[in-house]
Structures are given as C-alpha cells and as structure tokens.
Amino acid sequence: MRIPRAACINDLSGFGRCSLTTAISVISAAGVQVCPLPTAILSKHTGFPGFYFSDFTDSMSPYIDNWNDVEFDGIYSGFLGSSKQINIVENFIEIRKKGSVPPKIIIDPVMGDNGRLYPTYTEEMKDKISILVSHADLATPNITEACFMTGTPYTGENISDNKAEELCRKIFDSGCKNIVLTGIVRENNIINFSFDGNSFFMDKICRESRIYSGTGDIFASVVCGLMLKGIGIPECVKAAGKFISEAIRNTTEMNAAIKEGVVFEPLLYKLSEYR
C-alpha cells in the first residue's frame, strides 16, 4: 500500500510563495507524495525586480533518467524555464504514458497574466506549451494563457460564457481531455469554468479586493492533489476555489504585505478533510 505519488515539475522560487514551494506544501497536505523536479531556481519569483535566475535545463534529463525505477500516479507541470525543457517534459510524459498504469497528466500552462507573458517566456515557448497541453488529462490555464494558446486576442478578464466555452473547446480539440479556465471576473465574483468535452461546470467564488501572485499555483496544486486522491474534477475545482478564498481572506486579515503572496500555511490542515 502506498499513497499516490506525483512528479511535480516547476521552478523553485526562494521567496514569493509560488511554484514548487506551493506545490510541495499543498499537494502533501492533500495526502499525496510530491517528487519535485526543479526547472529553474530563482531567488524570488519574476514579479520582483532583480531576481536571480538559474536555469536547470541541462540537469533535467539525467535527473529524470534516475527516476526510471519510480512509478508516478500523476505528473504535474507548471513554470518551465526554457524552450528545450518543454521538449524534455514532453518526452518524459510520452514515455510514462506508455507504461502499464499511465499517470494522470496535469499541465498548468504557466506563461503570463493580465494579457502579458512573464519576462522569461518567449514566443517559441508559448507555441511549445500548447503542444504540451495537448497531452494533458487536465490543463488549468488562466484567460491570458488560454488566449495565447489558442491565438485569441486578449480582451480582459470579464469574458462571456460563450467566449469561455470557445476557448475551452479549442484547447479540448487539441487533445487535452479536461480544461479548467481560471479567473473569469464577473462583478464581485471569480468564475472557474471547467469543460470535459461534453459538459460545463462553473464554480463561483467571491472576488477579493487585493490581487496576489501565486494564486494559479495554489489552484492547480489543490486540484492536482485532490484529483490524484480520486476526487472528480468539479469537486476539486470547488475545493480549490474555497481554499484560495479562505487563504486570501486570511492574508488580508493578517494585513500581510502583497509581496508575501497568499499566506496559506495556517489553512493547509483543511486539505486533509478531503482525504
């Protein structure tokens, strides 16, 4: 007997509460073993000026090769630091999908926000990420990322249901089995919109007044952890929305500086309720 195990491919940012620091704590709290594969090491995430960035691309293949005797129930990929490493991740996924019990593939196509690419992402990387997403059992783009992946002009965060459906269908048609489009803004609410090829599910959470970076990583990590525990995607999405809302409210009440990111640590115990 063992608990589910996930290979988590993401950067390690030393400050700012995102990527691997978030994935390791959130997914572990959900009762899933995390095996991290760093893509890059940063002193702080890219929202901070002057961040130190060390690319891990050349180490990734030997690192993965040494995992040949390790089985994974899931592979979750987030921030990727170079175009070459997207190929490495794609290759890793393709090989593992041929195994006797193929892992669930969860791709968070981390690329940008508010209509803009993050500074380390290039046009070439953007195209390759779309190919990576086509292998996924679940992808969790925000609106910016969904627009970039589908070649759709970005018109803001308050898109209509029809537009959300159109974005999801385009990503689904590329081969991705489930899409959760995150962060649609509707007045005082945020809608996370899921599509499985047949039906839509919309989860509404209260929109908080302050905006923090790293929320996409918390969202994808909660969904990944619970999905690997066997919980259905709509339920995972509801749980992730609830966790983020409560964590943001907690952060605001603590009056923590925005640069701290979402202070989620005091609430991690809540994820064990889903075990």
Ligand code: PXL
């Ligand atoms: O939260 C997404 C993310 C992940 N990793 C790095 C980032 C960001 C967003 O800014 O900079 C390094």
